[in-house]
Amino acid sequence: MTPYNIIDRYLFLPLGDVVYGSRVAASLKEMQHTATFSAEELRRLQDSKLQRLVKHSYDTVPYYHRLFDRLKLKPEDIHSCDELHLLPVLTKQTIRDNYADLFSTAVSPKRWRKSSTGGSTGTPLQFCTDNVEWSSWKASTLRAWEWYGLHLGDKIFSLGGSSINKRKAVTSFKGLYDLVIMRNHKYSSSDVTDECMQRNYQALMKLRPSAIRGYGSSLYILARYIQTHNLPLCPIKAVLTTGEVLMAEYRRTLEEVFNAPVYDAYGASDGGILSHECPCHSGLHITEESCIIEITDLQGNPLPDGTVGHVCTTDLDNFVFPFLRYHVGDMAYLKTEPCACGRPSRLIGEVMGRAGKLMYNKQGVPISPTILPMMFYPNLDYHNREYQKRYYKIDRFQIRQDKQGDILILLKLKDPSEPHEQFNYIIDNYRNHFVGSEVTLRFVDEIPTLPSGKEDYCVSEYDYQA
Ligand SMILES: [Zn+2]
Secondary structure: OOHHHHHHHHHHHHHHHHHHOOOHHHHHHHHHHHOOOOHHHHHHHHHHHHHHHHHHHHHHOHHHHHHHHHOOOOHHHOOOHHHHHHOOOEOHHHHHHOHHHHOOOOOOHHHOEEEEOOOOOOOOOEEEEOHHHHHHHHHHHHHHHHHOOOOOOOOEEEEEOOOOOOOOOOOOHHHHHHHHHOOEEEEEOOOOOHHHHHHHHHHHHHHOOOEEEEOHHHHHHHHHHHHHOOOOOOOOOEEEEOOOEOOHHHHHHHHHHHOOOEEEEEEEOOOOEEEEEOOOOOOEEEOOOOEEEEEEOOOOOEOOOOOOEEEEEEEOOOOOOOOOOEEEEEEEEEOOOOOOOOOOOOEEEEEOOOEOOOEEOOOOOEEOHHHOHHHHOHHHOOOOHHHHHHHOOEEEEEEEEOOOOOEEEEEEEOOOOOOHHHHHHHHHHHHHHOOOOOEEEEEOOOOOOOOOOOOOOEEEOOOOOO
């Protein structure tokens, strides 16, 4: 560890917590302690957190109070993970329909951290968390980084979209927190032209980070650029991928080009899921201290380990806007065996949804799937409040690329009587990126689902051949 690592961990991080009202340092200490638990002890910790959450939800959240009464359930009826299945699943549609009634009346609005999924799963969802949850997330990530020989204070080169790389002004506290404490240097993955890759490469070489982090597809495009131009690289300890399914070919290329192990992570801020690969690379360790993960069928019936089903999560840290048995919208399975590394948490074997499949423009330039939802904001500016309002008029969307490379955008509006012309900017955004492709915008009443039953926002049949 360098002196900066030590100062960051024991001075800057606790100081940041005081200024920010967070508890990352405390949460990290707790997680380092619970990492020594047996699987049985972890389970007992989950059960006790669950009991508190269920009682709190019944007592202070109108939606859950009504639900329990309707089902003739008392909070005491759910005293462990084994009884969770007595509750129905919470869907995104249920959240939309009951949004105001899902806030706890016992938590002051001052503690709210309003958040949104930003539409990367095809349907934007608004929800709320607080600093406790946020601290847990940070702590879980920092604990995993320690598995990889990384420490708080090591420089990270981060390449991604808004879900992992929300840009903050350097002069703001959050901006300073990112730069000084997390040392997370953020670069946008929205532009994948050669000029932009050259700029990213130069920034990387100037920064000389310990690790590179980002969407697998974005890092893959950068790696291919470095490989094609035979560019020299500084030593990298680890490549950290997140935000989408990591394709095997991406992993292989990243390992080869950056000459470092790749560690994947899977998370969903709606539902409080966070899971990380360990050095055994045999799956993703669930942060069991923060969430209970079940794999269920569409109706919410638990499926045996090893079976692919819907990811269903109960967020043990969110007391502001509780998620009890929430269907995230991803398909995955749990490993039947514990990990060879000896860590007590269960493993997600593979996440099958949110594939990072690439679309191409007619010149063969791949368009990262992570930018596709951004194009539903005028000027791709998702920070602009006015533009956000326009974005939220959209209920669902799907982008389809046919065999010829042409683009069809299906748009379902929340209110079908909205004038269609106000969405013409979407066509321009797509034309600018899919140069040479025909772009058609079609307003529909329903978005088709895939044969798997998953609602994917991006469907491509186009294979670019040079
Ligand atoms: Zn492991």
